[in-house]
Amino acid sequence: MTSNVHAPAAAGLTPLFAPRGIAVVGASRDPGKLGAALARSLSGFDGHLALVNSRDGGMHDSVRSATADGPVDLAMICVPAPSCAGVLAEAAEAGVRAAVVCGGGFAEAGGPGPEYQRALAEVVAGCGIRLLGPNTSGFLAPHGGLTASFVPGAARVEPGKVAVVAASGGVNHALAFLLTEAGHGVSLAVGLGNGVDVTAPDVLDYLASDPATGAVALHVESVHDGPRLVDAVRRLVPTRPVVALVVGQHDVGDFAASHTGALATSWRTTRAALSQAGAVVVSDERELVDAVGALAVTRARPCPEPAVGVVTAQAGPGLLLLDDLRGRRIPVPGLASSTQDSLAELLPPLTFQRNPVDTGRPSPGLGRVLTTVAADPAVDVIAGYALHEPDAVDLVAAAREARASGVPLVLGVGGTGAEVTTCRRALIEAGIAVANDPRGVAAAAAALVTDARARAVTAAPRTEGPVPVTVTGAHDEDQAKTLLGRLGIATPRRRACADRAEAHAALKELGVPVAVKLLDARLLHKTEIGGVHLGVATAEDLDAALDALEAVHARRFLVEEMAAPGVDLVLGVRRDPVFGPIVLCGLGGTTAEALADVAIRLAPVPPDEAAAMPGELAGHALLEGWRGGPVLAPLALGEAAAALGDLLDANPALDEIEVNPLRLTADGLVALDAVVITREADDAQPDH
Amino acid sequence: MTSNVHAPAAAGLTPLFAPRGIAVVGASRDPGKLGAALARSLSGFDGHLALVNSRDGGMHDSVRSATADGPVDLAMICVPAPSCAGVLAEAAEAGVRAAVVCGGGFAEAGGPGPEYQRALAEVVAGCGIRLLGPNTSGFLAPHGGLTASFVPGAARVEPGKVAVVAASGGVNHALAFLLTEAGHGVSLAVGLGNGVDVTAPDVLDYLASDPATGAVALHVESVHDGPRLVDAVRRLVPTRPVVALVVGQHDVGDFAASHTGALATSWRTTRAALSQAGAVVVSDERELVDAVGALAVTRARPCPEPAVGVVTAQAGPGLLLLDDLRGRRIPVPGLASSTQDSLAELLPPLTFQRNPVDTGRPSPGLGRVLTTVAADPAVDVIAGYALHEPDAVDLVAAAREARASGVPLVLGVGGTGAEVTTCRRALIEAGIAVANDPRGVAAAAAALVTDARARAVTAAPRTEGPVPVTVTGAHDEDQAKTLLGRLGIATPRRRACADRAEAHAALKELGVPVAVKLLDARLLHKTEIGGVHLGVATAEDLDAALDALEAVHARRFLVEEMAAPGVDLVLGVRRDPVFGPIVLCGLGGTTAEALADVAIRLAPVPPDEAAAMPGELAGHALLEGWRGGPVLAPLALGEAAAALGDLLDANPALDEIEVNPLRLTADGLVALDAVVITREADDAQPDH
Secondary structure, three states, X not given: OOOOOOOOOOOOOHHHHOOOEEEEEOOOOOOOOHHHHHHHHHOOOOOEEEEEOXXXXXXXXXXXXXXXXXXXXXXXXXXXXXXXXXXXXXXXXXXXOEEEEOOOOOOOOOOOHHHHHHHHHHHHHHHOOEEEOOOOOOEEEHHXXXXXXXXXXXXXXXXXXXXXXXXXXXXXXXXXHHHHHOOOOEEEEEEOOOOOOOOHHHHHHHHOOOOOOOEEXXXXXXXXXXXXXXXXXXXXXXXXXXXXXXXXOOOOHHHHHHHHOOOXXXXXXXXXXXXXXXXXXXXXXXXXXXXXXXXXXXXXXXXXOOOEEEEEOOHHHHHHHHHXXXXXXXXXXXXXXXXXXXXXXXXXXXOOOOOOEEOOOOOOOHHHHHHXXXXXXXXXXXXXXXXXXXXXXXXXXXXXXXXXXXXXXXXEEEOOOHHHHHHHHHHHHOOOEEEOOHHHHHHHHHHHHHHHHHHHOOOOOOOOOOOOOOOOOOOOHHHHHHHHHHOOOOOOOEEEEOOHHHHHXXXXXXXXXXXXXXXXXXXXXXXXXXXEEEEEOOHHHHHHHHHHHHHOOOOOXXXXXXXXXXXXXXXXXXXXXXXXXXXXXXXXXXXXXXXXXXXXXXXXXOHHHHOOHHHHOOOHHHHEOHHHOOEOOHHHHHHHHHHHHHHHHHOOOEEEEEEEEEEEEOOEEEEOOEEEEEOOOOOOOOOO | OOOOOOOHHHOOOHHHHOOOEEEEEOOOOOOOOHHHHHHHHXXXXXXXXXXXXXXXXXXXXXXXXXXXXXXXXXEEEOOOHHHHHHHHHHHHHOOOOEEEEOOOOOOOOOOOHHHHHHHHHHHHHHHOOEEEOOXXXXXXXXXXXXXXXXXXXXXXXOEEEEEEEEOOHHHHHHHHHHHHHOOOOEEEEEEOOOOOOOOHHHHHHHHOOOOOOOEEEEEEOOOOOHHHHXXXXXXXXXXXXXXXXXXXXXXXXXXHHHHHOOOOOOHHHHHHHHHHOOOEEEOOHHHHHHHHHHHHHOOOOOOOOOOEEEEEOOHHHHHHHHHHHHHOOOOOOOOOHHHHHHHHHHOOOOOOOOOOEEOOOOOOOHHHHHHHHHOOOOOOEEEEEEEOOOOOOOHHXXXXXXXXXXXXXXXXXXXXXXXXXXXXXXXXXXXXXXXXOHHHHXXXXXXXXXXXXXXXXXXXXXXXXXXXXXXXXXXOHHHHHHHHHHOOOOOOOEEEEOOHHHHHHHHHHHOOOEEXXXXXXXXXXXXXXXXXXXXXXXXXXXXXXXXXXXXXXXXOEEEEEOOOOOEEEEEEEEEEOOOEEEEXXXXXXXXXHHOOOEEEEEOOOOHHHHOOHHHHOOOHHHXXXXXXXXXXXXXXXXXXXXXXXXHHHHOOOEEEEEEEEEEEEOOEEEEOOEEEEEOOOOOOOOOO
């Protein structure tokens, strides 16, 4: 290998996904072999196709010989794992700029597999050829008739506007088939496999300039470079919405490790990071299909709190749809009285017209009903459902009429048969999102809402920059709270006491009752060892508490005013091994902990964005005046979260801060305890 | 109306769903009219079809005249609401035994609608004609070519083994179409509409002897007679599995009321009741289709804790499937080492073979792999996924081979096109459940597991019958706890004290610390008014507590030993307005309350069945030794729940008991507080 055709940084993916010519290396006449299956799949390709097998006289004996007949940009390598690196190098030398290795037997396998994979990586590093795989079933580019996959039916995947970027070749095909069956079709479908060279961020960057792609379905199993993935999604989302499905909510570790390596970060953090980058994050492959199918043809305008107008031709399915939207916490507000007046003129009396709008059996006036709802000032997206009843209404004409208003429309069409399929496809052609059932309509409408909301998060500069604070050394509770105070987070009045006399003085000064705690930067779990005494009201009580603290070897004491009752939260920052600094917010108490009910953001995060975290908690109602309790000002939480995130981001020596509990009282948030963990915690003292 | 052809109780639904002849009353030549649409739909019916319209000389002028040409069992009534009752009476007099009123304008509408509905009910009561509707789009019986629906595409619904019993005509059609698209087809699909006469239990009873029906999809919006519905499901489930979708998880009340009347009970209680009766309860219409499609062709043998073997031809979709099954808490246990040894001989090395079993690319040996997994002693259901790769394996042959073992099999087949559709249908024909994607496989496998588990719940007689206890009158906390004690529920040692001297004596007797509480049957919420003092350890503390209690007008006191720490539950019984006595179990604390995390059973319930309640809670981990805490013995909870349920069931004067908290300690469950509410609470004293 002497030539170095392309510098890695400059090499794009056009030779891979839109090659002028393809060589199948290891082509075969044995129909059961991979090389034969690939050659069959590629027969629909309209560029130069060359079959290479040095042991078959009817084929080219080398890649270089294959280039004699026409340009070869892409080599599909179908040889056993031990031979792949050599073939890859040979292809690069022959001027081939991209390759796919479909076979397995590399890092996902044991034995010599990882060594074979390292050899591939070395060839890539040396010559800059772009490599998809190994351990992938390839890719599909139906607009160009290019089926670079050994899966026989893959050529039946229809062209469309959705690109698939899947960690797994199997999922890539599964999604491409589902997108075809749902009428959405595919622009490009890529299975990344082991990702030696081409990874998800590369493909996302490529798609940013792919005119055939309207939206991207992203399937994530594990993330190796979190910031790079986040940046790629962030760059792509303004022009191509991204819908992401992250595997691994539950314990699938053993099997996952056998497949693509252990999941290095948490499912929750990965979802939070993708969501923060602007992706719509879904929970299963069906919602993925509905969401990305919708976003490939239509998008709502950016809006902080978009709302949905529901129009249904049948009350029963409309009720399913409404119930589903409510479960997703998508606003379905009452329509303006002027809208209701207009609807009353269009619809039979006695149907429900406030939102949902129940049209009764659909009539030719459906287009005007949809248009009227679209014109309501509160409506940003219309979610509709109708059985296919061509004798009653032309659904395509009605939807087109409403679509002209500019408000995006999702329409569920119930029915079966070719006529219904034709209707659904005509709707998609007209820029109307389509689903087959109420749940699909809800998933698609929710995706439009989530996408519009994500784009409304302003990247406006902060009015006040982060407070410049340097954190080093070990922190006892008093020092930790002083640090929080500098960030603007309220803490109780307190005195750090070096002896019993100071503690008694503090009791008089602060008023009763007080909390009395052991003060020692080396002990992070005071409560477990009896280091916390609450409700100390008299000098005698104080002495008893101090006796007990001395019995567990306390030498210094914290005397602190007792906080008002309220609802306890936990707010923390830490470093995720894949995504870097993150902020976590949850409710306090073991129930919330057992449910893992936590909201996450990558740091730094602006306060207004962090302010949305408490609303994402399953138990959010507890922060909204539950049973007469205090009401959280989300921005106050957002400011505290942002300040902690900024602090972590700016201080490499800082590993973690946990404020637990951060109590919501009638007077706002108060940090009742806090732990600060720094790298050199045992070596130095804080400098503040 | 003088004749009374059928007594209501004796009249079955065969004349309705399998009529020898049909009269369309209000038939029309105007293609836009309901009567014309119905006549078109019914043109495929192979029995006697008569069109009746007294104003059209080409049609019969009356139902009686229509009977002259042949038998008329069913009248499809397409006249305006005000005329329906008269037409119905006329049909009954002519010997017609069943009718459908499709049109709206009855109880679901305002104005005179309810009056028109009452008139229909009177005709039914008078002559026993069976009436479906009004306000329904009818029914479909595709095996007989009978499309009794005005929805144009309804005749394209294909015959199959799934019966649909839907509250709403729209949902009935939507489900019938989805079942057709998924390849399952329909045996009978009924939309109940306003349900003046024929309701869900009637149709369920009819289906028990319908040879075409393999399983039933039940869609529930509101329940009028809970016990009757539960009994019908319980009767049907041994021969026909029932999968139920209940609407109304979220606040959809306004719209629902406009549609079929307010939901009289809760979504949770309805689901719990149906589940207890043996139905598989699902969360959306897609899972309904997957679950009922599977159960229509196969069922696992009854088993208390069925487990799933996962076999996948592609690791990525297999990972989605495993993650989904874990989320449903379906056991996917490791396979026996003998099974793994056998698999190692069938599969390439290095694939994962413990469960899931990853076959690598499918080969002709797939049938043996499936059969081997089916033979594992831990496996009750197989969940598989494969892309359609006919050059690699004949999926139908492989699945048939495994099916012969008797273990039910769900197979997801990824692909698109006619060949794939044919493959899926052939699998269904062979008694193999089929889905299109991993989520569908998980939903179907979970349905087979849930159904097998439900049938394993023994209806064995209780070893000890309920304790016969009569409850009347008001109960203070001491009396309530004495009642619990008689039921076998542990309570703390305590003394009811009439004065301060008795309280001081109790303190000495019980040992410190104690809880001191106000004792008054009229005050249900002691804590809120300062009626509870915990951790009272000295005579001075006790005096302070008694002072405080007297300040809130306490005249009697409860002095009680303090309970050990632990995890608090809430256990209660009350009367549901629709289903009658129910038992509720949840975790204590506001977080669990805010999440409405509660398990429900109808009472009476046997202890072993009630023992499953805590495992259903989202926060169940807290009861399983969370952070070194106590571990719940589920049967202990089940016995307490069953005893309370029996008590409520046997005591008409008892309205409600709430044990809150019921604390799980290292020594078991202890009731720390309890409220007993009786009807005559203010009038009488308890008799025990």
